[in-house]
Amino acid sequence: MASPSLMDTLFQRTLDDIIKGLRHQQAGESAFISKVVEEIRREIKSTDLHTKSIALQKLTYINSIHFIDMSWAAFHAIECISSPNFSHKKVGYLAISMSFNESTSVILLITNQLRKDLKSNNEFEVSLALDCLSRIGTADLCRDLTPEVFTLLSSSKVFVRKKAIGVVLRVFGKYPDAVRVCFKRLVECLDGTDPQIVSAVVGVFLLKIFAKLAPLEPRLAKRVVEPICDHMRRTGAKSLMFECIRTVVTSFTDYESAVKLSVAKIRDFLVDDDPNLKYLGLHALSIIAPNHLWAVLENKEVVIKSLSDDDPNVKLESLRLVAAMVSESNVVEICRVLVNYSLKSDPEFCNEILGSILSKCCQNVYEIIVDFDWYVSLLGEMSRIPHCQKGEEIENQLIDIGMRVKDVRPELVRVGRDLLIDPALLGNSFLHRILSAAAWVCGEYVEFSTKPVELVEALLQPRTSLLPPSIRTVYIQSAFKILIFCLHSYLLQRENIADDMASEMLGLKSQGECSGSSALVTGKAPACQEQDEGFNPRDSNKSYEDLSIINEGDVSALLEKGFTHESIVNLLNLIELALGPLSGSPDVEVQERSKNVLGFVDLIKQEISNGFVSERASKIIDMVHDAFTEELGPVSVNAQEKVPIPDGLMLKENLADLDAICGNVQLPSSISFSMGSPFGESVGASVSIPQSKEESEPSSESTSLLAEHRKRHGLYYLPSEKNETLANDYPPANDPKSSDNTNDDAQDLVKLTDKSLLPKRRSNHAKPRPVVVKLDEGDVAPIIAKKSATRDDLLSDAVRDILLGNVAKTASSQSIISDKSSSKRKGKEKLNVDLPESREILGVEKPDLGNPSSRRSKHRSHGKEKSRKSPEKKNSDEIGDGEKESRRVDIAIVGIKQNKELKGP
């Protein structure tokens, strides 16, 4: 093998050759690289370390720039660092720090070499080894090399000492036990170095620590806030100034004067020409916004102007601020401004704007919305913005509002109608979701429509072929609902003509429910005649209760707007014509639904020929109508989980059924749709109707089917949903007491609503905020200060206690002069940590990294790490609660010192 390796040595390409070669390759770069890698693979096996190191260097280059895997060369890298030649060593270390990670199998082989180099007389070899350790140190490595690193803490070379401290941090992180061995020395070392000048960097770092400690200890804040303000006034370094500002706005928001000062400084930032400062100013404002909204309002103009900044980051930040400024009183104005602005901006930012409007407005169940009519029409307007891609969100909100806010339904139907009727919108695939919501709303609340026939026409227009099948099904279903509504109104009308006033009462007795809905029709009828303003939707709702009164007065009104036999036949023909082709649709759902509707139309047509409506037909219509008039309400996301499983319920079986029914509709708002979409009813009802040609007996079967389905729904979804159980009765929307699961959340929510109801402005409408149905829970996660919660873990509580005892010390350690005695003393306290316990915690830590609780445990274990710093001092006296906390303080102090050390010149 000697001769090939010799050849390699003589004719080896150098790194420069490779780089040049790569630069000359225009197209076949990857081919060239793989060729080079082939060469490297051969060369790297050479026994000549020089050849090997050049090969390794080339490989490192290719790895770092072109991301070619180099883990296979791990062993060769180790060979290189064991070379006595410094240049080989350097190449080897570079390769190792680039490519090794914890799963590298040969990593333990470098332990000895690292140890040797750490002890080397050549300080540069030492520094190479330290760099490498800081980058790749695993727990094992750290454990084995701790003594050497600690020896280096007292090295005579300043730069070695600095690096050693940097590495110690890593070691502490990886191998907590190390703290025991070295703490004393570390402290000595830190104390030994002269206090360095307070550079901006160090200042920034200190401030960061204060910011983190401040929430835990109010008294600390008091002492620190003045010096920080001084700094802010005096310093010329923008980075330090910004850190001061950030510290104040994040942690010292209670100190009026400090906040005022920093807001003034933020203002300077905002008007600065430097985009960086502007951005940071906005950023600082957005931090302070939740606590001191006035700061944002004061800078309103700058913020709003920044919306049109060139920089997308600045725009985004100012958008957040604008959203933060939105409140009940100005939501209308600000949304107007934003929507107008979104029309002018680029698609991406336009959608950011729309997204922030949507999320702000729906916060805490539409907390800030007073005038829902306005909001619904805003939603409609937003859908028409050309770049709008928020279809899904708007869809959800339309349906959600429809179900929650009764009073807004007429407006909702109007908005939905406008959307449906516009054929141009069908071409935009981003709007399909919105159209689906509009169709559903129009079908579900058709009683508020002025021209139902127009809606059917819109739903069946030819361009609906552009819709995806899942949405077409919603269209078909809505058309079916509207048809039922029309037929039903027609029937009522006929009855009213035939019988006189007396028949009203009769109708009431015999068919309470159906005359109930007749009341709806009649309730609406006068409204149509009057101007829109005069129309009070409440009346139509109330009419359930006092329908007879309205009925008496408005029979004639009904007649005027009502359906004639001809119009009904036309409607049926239209539906037959439009749905006919769909009965052969390849999509199962579309096909099935259109066939159902066609079957129904067919049946009705036979029954109402010659202007005569058979009793059977009217019964069927009544029945289906009853099914559709049932109120649908919002359902809590986790309602289902709460249902206790009754005995004998085949849970799996039923769920599979539901899947089969709902599976085809891929609407993510499955909560609203599983309830809201009338699949249950439609399938139950329409399937059974063709059979019912024989006799009315099957129809009773269908009712029972329906009832059963409802019951099932009830079991799955509705325990917390009071609306469903009482058939047609509107429940008082705002007392969400479902017997079993009342909880505090609900009360909170109710209180919230109450509050938001109090200040009614929008005086021009003189209309109270409509009732918004809220669920007990799971519906909304009200945005309550989560931050405070996370901070309030055990540890911080403990820290607070301890800090209370130690303020003076902490404060003195703030001043950059290291306070030897205090930290040493603390070192002593640390001694008594029982190892087994801390081991356990560490063990736990690994498996579930990444969830907050593990963070906490990590946190805690870190506390322990530090606590093990001074094992030699067995004389500790106090154990117990105080222990942990004092350690925490130590960490901070050590942090300060270490950093000072690191950053000093």
Place this chain on the structure above:
Amino acid sequence: MLLSCRWFSIEYWYLDSKPTENMIHFVLLISRQGKVRLTKWYSPYSQKERTKVIRELSGVILSRGPKLCNFVEWRGYKVVYKRYASLYFCMCIDQDDNELEVLEIIHHYVEILDRYFGSVCELDLIFNFHKAYYILDELLIAGELQESSKKTVARLIAAQDSLVESAKEQASSISNIIAQATK
């Protein structure tokens, strides 16, 4: 799997109140054409993640105009970048780290490079990528600034260079000897 776990743990760092975690997660040098010139990772990223990070970031950063601010929010981190001639220097930091300070570090690094190479240009970094690494190593350790004096860094690097040179001479002479001996 292990890597992805650690990835998550990184994501939570900025929520944690440990002041000692490394503040710079990685350093990237990208040319205006999107070519990577230097990468240094202070937090564990797998090879795949590295490629992804670079692809994403170069897309975001290169497309930004000249008069915009130097910060980009990215996956819950902040990336501070600055363009010098045709090179973009990028450093990724936590949300609550000081952007202006990192900007100063970048500038510091560039000044040191400039002093070392004598008005540095992209080609210098291309052909001496390992030196750029060594200089960075003197500047930062474990993601923290460790040496704020330009002079010191220059002195350290020069000393190491001379060591390498002498070692090389030695090596090449040896290989010459071997080569001649085996002829």
